[in-house]
Amino acid sequence: MMKAAQWDPVQQKVVVNEVHMPTPGPGQFLVKLASASLCHSDLMSMALPHQKPVTIGHEGAGYIQKIDLAAKNKGFKVGDAIGFTYIVDFCNECEGCAVHSNHCLVKKSRVHGFDEPGLLAEYATVDAHSCILLPEQLPAETASPMFCAGITAFHCVDSCELKPGQWLVIIGCGGLGQLACQYAKAMGFKVVGVDINDDILSTVKSQGADAVFNSRTNNNYVEEAKAFMDRGPNKGADAVAVFSAADAAYRSAPPLVKIGGLIMVVGLPANGVTFDALDIARGTYRVKGDSTGIPSRMKKAIDFTVKHNIRPEVDIYKNLDAVNGMVERMKKGEIAKRQLVQFA
Numbered sequence: 001m002m003k004a005a006q007w008d009p010v011q012q013k014v015v016v017n018e019v020h021m022p023t024p025g026p027g028q029f030l031v032k033l034a035s036a037s038l039c040h041s042d043l044m045s046m047a048l049p050h051q052k053p054v055t056i057g058h059e060g061a062g063y064i065q066k067i068d069l070a071a072k073n074k075g076f077k078v079g080d081a082i083g084f085t086y087i088v089d090f091c092n093e094c095e096g097c098a099v100h101s102n103h104c105l106v107k108k109s110r111v112h113g114f115d116e117p118g119l120l121a122e123y124a125t126v127d128a129h130s131c132i133l134l135p136e137q138l139p140a141e142t143a144s145p146m147f148c149a150g151i152t153a154f155h156c157v158d159s160c161e162l163k164p165g166q167w168l169v170i171i172g173c174g175g176l177g178q179l180a181c182q183y184a185k186a187m188g189f190k191v192v193g194v195d196i197n198d199d200i201l202s203t204v205k206s207q208g209a210d211a212v213f214n215s216r217t218n219n220n221y222v223e224e225a226k227a228f229m230d231r232g233p234n235k236g237a238d239a240v241a242v243f244s245a246a247d248a249a250y251r252s253a254p255p256l257v258k259i260g261g262l263i264m265v266v267g268l269p270a271n272g273v274t275f276d277a278l279d280i281a282r283g284t285y286r287v288k289g290d291s292t293g294i295p296s297r298m299k300k301a302i303d304f305t306v307k308h309n310i311r312p313e314v315d316i317y318k319n320l321d322a323v324n325g326m327v328e329r330m331k332k333g334e335i336a337k338r339q340l341v342q343f344a
Contacts, residue, residue: 004121005323005341006053007046014324017053022117022125025089029126030066031082034140036119037314038326038339039148040174040245041268045113046327056323057120058086058112061134061143062343071128081134083147083302084126085292086112086119092129092295101130101294119144120323120341132298137306145175145312145338146305148292153179153243154301156266156290157187160239164188167229167237169256171195172244172267173204173212175338179312180243181207186308192225192237194252195244200336203313215252222255237261245269257285265289313337318344 002021005014024030037059045056061083064076076082087101087109096103102111110116117124134140157180160168168184170177173195184191185208193209195201196216205212211228213221226236240257241264242249250273253263263285265273275287304310315337317326326339 002122003320004055004117005057005320006055007050008053009050014056014327015053016320016323019055019117019121021123024066024068024071024125026068027070027128028068028088029064029071029076029082029128029131031060031062031084031124031126032065033060033062033119033122033124033343034081035062035142035144035340035342036060036121037144037149037341038120038323038330040330041148042113042118042327043330044268044270045118048114054113055117055121056113057118058114059144059148060084060112060119060124061140061147062124063140065123074128076128076131076133081140082131083134083140083143083298084132085130085295085298086148087130088112088116088125088127090127092127097294099294100291120320122343130295132295132302135302135306137309138302141342142314142316142340144340145314146302149176149338150179150305150310150312151292151298151301152176152266152290154183154304155293155297156180156241156264157183157189159288159290160241160262160264162187162189162238165190166239167192167231169194169225169237169240170204170209171240171242171249171252171256172246173200174243174336175312176266177243178204178207179310180241181209182308182310183304186304186310190229192228194221194225194256197333197336203336215248222252225256231258235259239264242267247271250274254279254285259284260286262286262288266291314340317341
C-alpha cells in the first residue's frame, strides 16, 4: 500500500488515502516519486464527473524502483533519477505519436491525473520511452515542475520563431509564464510581462522581464506596452504567448501583436479560444500552439535548462496533507509560484 492525494468528488476536496501500489505493465517502470507538483490543469481533472476518488497530479520526478522485462535494455537501471511525460500507454512510433503522445493511433493513451492515477502519490508507473535521465544539476527532489511546466514553457518560447533582440509579450506570468520569461531572456529575446497580480509581475521583473504591466489596474497597458517597445506607430510585439487560461487574456493578445506576428496558444480556457477568422485569413496575425510535445523533444529542453541554470520559483511542502490547501489557494488565484510536494 501507499499514500496518494486524491480528489474526493463527494467531499469536494483533496484527501490523502491509502491505495494499492501500482505494478509496472509491459514496457514500464515503477517509480518512487521524489517530487510532484500541482498544475492549473489539475483543476480541469477535478472538474470532471468522477464517481470515486482519483489521484491527481501530472508533474513528477523520481527514482526507478522496478523495471518490466520489456523495458530492459533501454538505457535505464534501478535507482536512476528520471523525469517523464504525463502520458502512458502510447507506442511512440506511429504518425499520431510523432505529433503528441496523446494522439497514439495504436494504443489508447492515458493521462496521469485524468484517466490514469496521478503523480501526487508515493509511487507511479510510467512508460520507459516517456522517460529521460536527470542530470546531476537537476535533482529529482525539485525537478517535477520541469516535466510539464518547464518543458511546455521551453517549447512554446522556442516555437515562437523569434530571433535575438525581438519582442515577446507573455500574458499570464504565473509559474509557467515565469519559466517562459527565463527561457526567453536566455534565448536573447526582449520580454514584456502582462498579468493581473502585482506580486507576480514583481517576480517576473526580477527574472529579467524588460517591462511589466497590470492589465487589471492599468486601462492603457496596451498603448503603454507598445510605447515601451518603441517600434513605431501601432506596432506590437513579434510574438505574444498566452500562458493564462482566462478568456480576457486571449482577447488581449491581438492588440499586442504586430501585423503578421504570432500568437502562441498555451493556456487552456474551459470554453476554448476564438480568433477573428478575417484576421487569420488576411494574415493580421498567425496562431500557433505548443505543449509538452513528444518525449524526443525533452532532451533539448532539459539541456538548455541546465546550461542556463533555469529554475522555477517553487513553494515546497513536505507531505501530501498539504495538497488540499495548495488546491484551494490555486482556485482562489493566490499562488504565485509552482507548488511542490517533496517526498522523504
